[in-house]
Amino acid sequence: MSIEWTRALLGGVLIGCAAALLLLTHGRLAGISGALGGMLGRRGPGDTSWRLGFLSALVVGGVLFVRIWPERFGTLGMPRWPVLIIAGLLVGIGTRVGQGCTSGHGVCGLGRGSVRSLAATLTFMASAVLTVLLTRHLL
Amino acid sequence: MFAAFVSGALFALGLSLSGMTEPARVIGFLDVTGAWDPSLAFVMGGAVTVFAVLYQVIVRRLAQPLVAETFHLPPRARIDAKLLVGAALFGVGWGLAGLCPGPALVALGAGKVEAALFTLAMVAGSWLASLLPQLGRARARELPPGPGLAQDDF
Numbered sequence: 001m002s003i004e005w006t007r008a009l010l011g012g013v014l015i016g017c018a019a020a021l022l023l024l025t026h027g028r029l030a031g032i033s034g035a036l037g038g039m040l041g042r043r044g045p046g047d048t049s050w051r052l053g054f055l056s057a058l059v060v061g062g063v064l065f066v067r068i069w070p071e072r073f074g075t076l077g078m079p080r081w082p083v084l085i086i087a088g089l090l091v092g093i094g095t096r097v098g099q100g101c102t103s104g105h106g107v108c109g110l111g112r113g114s115v116r117s118l119a120a121t122l123t124f125m126a127s128a129v130l131t132v133l134l135t136r137h138l139l
Numbered sequence: 140m141f142a143a144f145v146s147g148a149l150f151a152l153g154l155s156l157s158g159m160t161e162p163a164r165v166i167g168f169l170d171v172t173g174a175w176d177p178s179l180a181f182v183m184g185g186a187v188t189v190f191a192v193l194y195q196v197i198v199r200r201l202a203q204p205l206v207a208e209t210f211h212l213p214p215r216a217r218i219d220a221k222l223l224v225g226a227a228l229f230g231v232g233w234g235l236a237g238l239c240p241g242p243a244l245v246a247l248g249a250g251k252v253e254a255a256l257f258t259l260a261m262v263a264g265s266w267l268a269s270l271l272p273q274l275g276r277a278r279a280r281e282l283p284p285g286p287g288l289a290q291d292d293f
């Protein structure tokens with residue numbers, strides 16, 4: 001097994017542990033689009049601190065880990081700014097309407113045997129593959 | 140909040156180590172008809188397997204989480220048009236940029252201007268979608284009063 005596959009597997013195991021820790025302590029599923037989206041609207045009591053802690057740690061993590069693995073943060077292959085903005089808007093709208101992203105549906109949802117998350121994951125994987133096919137090969 | 144911070148930090152470590160914060164690698168993983176790089180399948184495989192086991196242990200053994208009153212777990216069965224349309228739109232954005240929400244936040248912390256721009260647009264998109272009247276009504280109907288189970292927990 002190559003080093004990249006080992007790192008991917010180890011990274012995945014860490015993500016699974018991180019999600020389990022959030023469930024164990026705060027009783028929440030580690031869905032990042034939902035944690036972020038929930039910051040935008042009205043929240044119940046005690047619903048802010050876990051979101052802030054979780055989300056800020058992701059950003060702080062980036063500050064630290066780019067120093068250890070700068071090559072992990074390349075921007076090679078990213079589209080131009082107008083496309084980047086459209087992509088961000090689509091991710092924001094899509095994750096709100098579909099109530100989840102790669103972490104919420106793809107990791108937590110599949111992990112707890114959610115048929116709903118399986119349908120969402122198959123759908124976003126298919127549309128992402130189609131998008132790459134269209135933009136990288138056909139257009 | 141401390142536990143949530145540790146979880147987020149572990150999550151960021153996993154994303155950085157695995158290669159999910161590299162848009163080129165993500166697009167290579169999605170590029171099944173081109174120079175396909177399947178390594179990222181191990182990220183989801185590893186994460187789902189570990190979470191599936193720990194989820195069972197946690198939910199079966201504990202009546203309530205350690206620092207909160209209840210587990211917030213969304214429904215698992217309902218599949219509707221909203222779910223599928225939303226997921227399809229998300230996939231298009233993911234395929235265009237090679238970034239999904241978690242890696243975008245980590246790359247933002249790493250000081251990448253592209254990630255900052257993407258994150259701003261993503262937050263704007265999420266906010267815009269929350270204004271859609273249909274979603275607002277659906278949430279109002281589904282949400283019990285008070286800090287009960289939320290539908291949009293992901």
